[in-house]
Amino acid sequence: MMILALFALQAASVVSPSAPSDNGDDTIVVTATRLKDTREAWEACLAKGCPPDKEMRAGIAYANALFLNGDFPTARQTLSQAQRRNDRYAKTYPTLVSDLARANARVSSFDGQPIFAMDQTLQAVSTLKQGLASQDAIVMMQRLETGDQMARAGRMEAASSIYLKVARAAERHGLGAVRGHALFRDAVLISAAASVNPDYRVRARRAVAKIAADRDPAMAPFRDGLTQLSARIALLEDKHSDPAAAAKFSRVRSPDAVALLYEPLFDYQRSGLTDSTAMGNSAEWADVAFWVRPDGRVDDVEVRLTSDNKPGAWLPLKLKLVAQRRYTPFDAAPDSPGLYRVERYAMVHDMVMPTGTHAYIRSRTPRLETMDLSSTYRGKSVAVN
Structure with missing residues (x-):
């Protein structure tokens, strides 16, 4: 659990500097196109047989609006349909x-x-290879996403293997930034393992030292990231540590460099997840907004939007944990409220095949999915339907 928690912090650590307008009213402002408009554009494109690149963009836009509206199954169907129609254009439009x-x-x-x-993550890599060289930076970065998917699934050694293979390939081809991404991901993963299993400590120290000793200019951002990584490990490793200790770490000049340092682990037993109503196909989700103040503390946590299937006991608990987060302190104007962030949390019951059967059912053990939606929200509320 600790490994996955830390990886989640690493994967969603950078805060967008965007902030909402504050004109004193409840104006709805959303950067995403409304669901009805994207559906009509998608259907019109299919009807007139528009070029494949325009069709794919229309399909992605419609699926994105469906996702924002919480209709995950239809979003999947839309993307799958677009794939079936356009997979043959992989060499022409690999990206x-x-x-x-x-x-x-x-x-x-x-x-x-x-x-x-x-x-689908693996397919994204193979698709890129049809139109781009295997040593292309875009291909390698997509391979790292495959490792990320392995890490989220708890397959630590498989993820580490992918990261290190990409790092070696990037070094051979002179792709310093890609190599940095790969080595830093591996250091995060192994350091997290070391925080709960002493057997990984030597390996973790080596992973960190490898980055720290690398003088390649492309590695500079990742060398800087080691301080934040150390902070995260220390705060997660010491159950009795004071979360406010995160504020003692060096301030960063740019809001773009702000990172999540600490959030208490999600306690499934206290959350009432066994009583979740999300066992059917309709997921429970909520879009939660909050401010990250210049001192790294979180303030004004509030729910912006929820699924029709109202979130259960897990949401109030998650809101409390978000309020206890600590981010890297950052430089800001004296009157700056800080950075505005919106994240979607969804309680998901995976489709599983029980032993001895050939039928998929929803697992009774849920997991929490998170996605940053900060760039989508700019107003007091949001509507995409």
Whole structure:
């Protein structure tokens, strides 16, 4: 559990500096196109047989609106339909076809389809290879996403193997930034393992030392990240540590460098998850907004939008944990309220096949999915339908 928790912190650590307008009213402002408009654009494109690149973009836009509206199954169906129609254009539009697979992987994870999500992540890599060289930075970064998917599934050694293979390939081809991403991901993962298992401590120290000793200019951001990584490990490793200790770490000048340092672990037993109503196909989710103040503390946590299937006891608990987060302190103007952030939390029951059967059912053990939606929200509320 500790490994996955820390990896979640690493994967969603950078805060967007965007902030909402505050004009004193409840104006609805959303950057996403309304669901009705995206559906009509998608259907019109199909009806007139528009070019494949325009069709794929229309399909992704419609699926994105469906996702924001909480209709994960239809979003999956839309992306899958677009893939069936356009997979043959992988050599011509490798990035767009790969984007369909990447989007389908993310939506499928929210829809409780982890095996399909992994398949789509792998397909995104193979698609890119059809139109790009295997040593292309875009291909390698997508391979890292495959490792991320392994890490989220708890397959630590498989994820580490992918990260290190990408790092070696990036070094051979002179791709310093890609190599940095790969080595830092591995250091995060192994350090998290070391925080709960002493057998990994030597390996973790080596992973950190490898980055710290690398003088390649492309590695500079990752060397800087080691301080924040150490802070996260220390705060997670010491159950009795004071979360406010995060404020003692060096302030950062740019809001773009702000990182999540600490959040208490999600306690399933206290959350009432066994009483969750999300066992059917309709997931429970909520979009939660909050401010990150310049001192790294979180303030004004509030729910912006929820699923029709109202979230159960897990949501109040999650809100409390978000309020206890600590981020990197950052420089800001004296009158700055800080950074505005919106995240979606969904309680997902995966489709599983019980032993001795050939039928998939929803697991009784849920998991929490998270996605950053900060760039979508700019007003007091949001409407996408």
